[in-house]
Amino acid sequence: MTEFKIDSRQISNISVLDLSGYLDAHTAPVLEEAFANLINQSKYRIVVNFSSLDYISSAGLGVFMAFIDQVRTNSGDIKLTSMSKKIFNIFDLLGFPLLYEIYSSETDAINKYEEK
Helix, strand or coil: CCCCCCEEEEEECCEEEEEEEECCCCHHHHHHHHCCCCCCCCCCEEEEEEEEEEEEEEHHHHHHHHHHHHHCCCCCCEEEEECCCCHHHHHHHHHHCCCCCCCCCHHHHHHHHHHC
């Protein structure tokens, strides 16, 4: 199994989380910590890049649900980008496209923030 890793970077006032590997019940706390750190720093404009994520479980999906209300309450959002077809199908099956903006490229997600 591939290790789970998060790289965090800033583009202007937008925080980008690059996910790679397997996001499951054992690795979900790493993502929880990354979101909590951003929120503690009052960083509410978040883009999550899935281009290197190989797998996501229901526990991984739950992390996104755990933080979205707090982010949006602070006039921010979590935008999702660069999902493989396999990962997108999991999100789609559970209705996430109704709750989250999902973009094919990171640039599109970042530009959406710039429109506001």
